[in-house]
Amino acid sequence: MNDLVEVRPGVYRDSVTLMRVSRALTERPGVAVAVVAMATELNLGLARDLGFAVPSATPGDLLVAVRAGSPAELEDAAAELERQLAARAQASGTRGEAPPRTTRAAARAFDASLALVSVPGEHAFAEALDAVEAGLSVMIFSDNVPVEQEILLKDLARARGVLVMGPDCGTAVVGGAGLGFANVLRPGPVGVVAASGTGAQQVTSLLDLAGVGVSHVLGVGGRDLSAAVGGRSAVQALRALDDDPATELIVLVSKPPAPEVARAVRDLDLTTPVVAALLGPGQDDLTTAAEKVLRALGRDVPEWPSWPAPARDGAAEPGRALRGLYAGGTLCAEAALVAGAGGFTDFGDDSYTRGRAHPMIDPALRLEALRGVASGVVLMDVVLGHGADPDPSSWLAPAIRDAVARGVDVVVAVVGTDGDPQGLRAQAARLNDAGAAVFTSNAAAARHARHLAGG
């Protein structure tokens, strides 16, 4: 076998960057498999399972394991690896002085308004604490952050007059800057406080399609409105938007909060009207919530764009299996509620993202699951915007075409706007061409899928 296995001590790159490097190597001719990853137990095990003779290493080391068809192809892959790693190193070190090594040092040298933390969860606390201690608001994109650290950060932030967005905060828009997974939204009067990233993306994308923009979208993290965290950040974010002259109406997007938290939020006595988009049994779906916002603003509710697939024999027969393969947690929960039945998987859940990139960036697991569906109906989401996959239809459309050829009905909810770099309509058209029914409303997509499954 033509294997290249090496450990580079002390060389660090983040998991998304390494995924891109691995993918670039896999695309070289003759390369059967390429693992370029930090040498965590998980990744070492993965390489061993692939039959590589892996030496001992620590999580601070870079693991390289490449298998090619011939020595020449292996050599070519090795050269490509050096090019890739050098390009990534250069991107971070273009300034004359050495880049800062901690958020604390960066805050000293750079007059920032906030920090965006996306290091692995067990290390996020230190960086976020640096930001708060430096008087900066912070968005913690990282998940797997212990709840006691979240509480400590939020208490400190309140004392310092700054906001902690997260942990596990997927999206935010602050002063027009999209942070994390963020759709390109027009400026406007709606302020959003969101304990749910993809929920906020759905609501704001629909508002954008209806011509209504946002002032700010402040994520607070999925646990913020739980009894343990007590809405610490939501309360601060609501007060901050209430104080913001550009915000005329506030939308609170969350799973239904713990009762005492709901009370605390209700007792805030804000002067700005608040529309709650609370996801759960007996609550409005996100599309209905967006429509409520439009009515509150005195705007018309448009027909939400959709691209139907040609009807086929055998569709909508009772008893067909429905599988939901989601990247967005809230979207997944909403679809499960609307569909009422079927097997739903949230590939963005912590248990799937430990040691690997989010499914909105790394499609591998979802793609594998889609390929494994032999019949019935598949419901998926595709979330566009900054930070997300630059061209999801490039890998999804062929897989949909294969699935449709197997007799599977595919329904896709595309969450995005016309301003998104991927282009909402172009992506939707390509998925539709491949045979999928495409919706901009996740709830509408779920209803359609339920119908196809005979429900």
Added chain:
Amino acid sequence: MTLSMLYGEPRVITVGAQVLGEALDRQAVPRREVDWRPPLPGASAALARVLADPRRESANATAVGRMLSARPMLTGVRPAREVLGLGAGEFFHAGPPITWERASGPMRGALTGAMLFEGLAATPEEAEERLASGAGITLDSCHHHRTVGPMAGVVSPSMWMLEVADAEHGGTAYCSLNEGLGKVLRYGAYGPEVIERLRWMGEVLGPVLAAALERCGPLDLRTLIAQALQMGDELHNRNRAATSLLVREIAPAIVEAAPDRAAEVLRFINGNDHFFLNAGMAAAKVSADAARGVPGSSLVVAMARNGTDFGIQVSGLGDRWFTGPAGVPDGLYLGGYGPDDANPDIGDSTITETAGLGGFAMAAAPAIVRFVGGEVSDAVAATTSMYEITLAEHPAYQIPGLGFRGTPAGIDVALVARTGLLPVVNTGIAGRIAGTGQVGAGLVSPPSGAFTAALDALCDA
């Protein structure tokens, strides 16, 4: 509440996934990227606990504030017997406590020389025998007695000590008198010329300096060090400017105090560019000691080596030592010596780095950049990297070449563990074999285990 980030142009610090930073670049949002790496292996859990300690932030501010506000004054020169209460057979040494059995060549050599100097043995063999038997001999760490000593750092009762008082916080610290270069006791040499020189220092140099200081009054070392930094010293491997300034301050008083001895005393001081080192060390010691004992503080208050172990002490952890094996310096060698002749790292002079001088002030000393790689930019890189692991910038000790930025001062154990950046330490290199003396000078890295061990201890402190 008014949240400032909602108003004005967003400017973002990004740390973590590059793809999220690049998304901001595409939106033309100004940002600064952190070159993040995982912390030292095994440090994650302890880091989370130490960083969550509610006392930490203010404790560190208090501790480093005390270190930086210290005003070291050279107040006198006195025999160790008087000021440190040393009795016959009692010796202090550099670094964490060590026994004769574990002592390296230069440490044994210096102790042997001190035995001869004190008249406790007639020959080196007899001295070694008595030291090995331990009968009537007591060894202890200088740092346990408000004292520091360069290289082996051996202090015996008859040696004369520089006395430095902190006019701000009231502490006092001591360091022996510098013997010069070549074959000297602190590098483990104990030949007749070494003992002869120590006698002269005790009989002439010490008393003359004491009398001169009585005449001219205390010398403000904080100001002197600040000036020397602006004249190209970093105060550890280069002390030429500081020594010259000291001579300028004290020479008239020496002449007045001892007209018939003044010439030989001044000639001796002038012949040794490192004469000031010991005064600078005492100044650094008294400053670092002012920062001791602040509960919850992760500030390093001492780094010291005994030739076998490298040890640190931390403000919030009392007098406990956290040690790892002393490394062999990477450096330049004198004459025919090479790396095989080098002893592992030794000496209390790392107190200069502890206080924000030495390797941390490397950018101030372009004349000695050969130690750090040859280019001035290497010296600048060495200093700027130390801002990553320090809590403050020294208000008085400034570096002209960095726009008069204060030197990086106050090492934080937690920042060392987070960044994996170890303190840059400038050092002399002692010969491995007792009696050799100095063989070179260079740079050395402390063992990371000393810092992670201190971090673990902070969890329970």
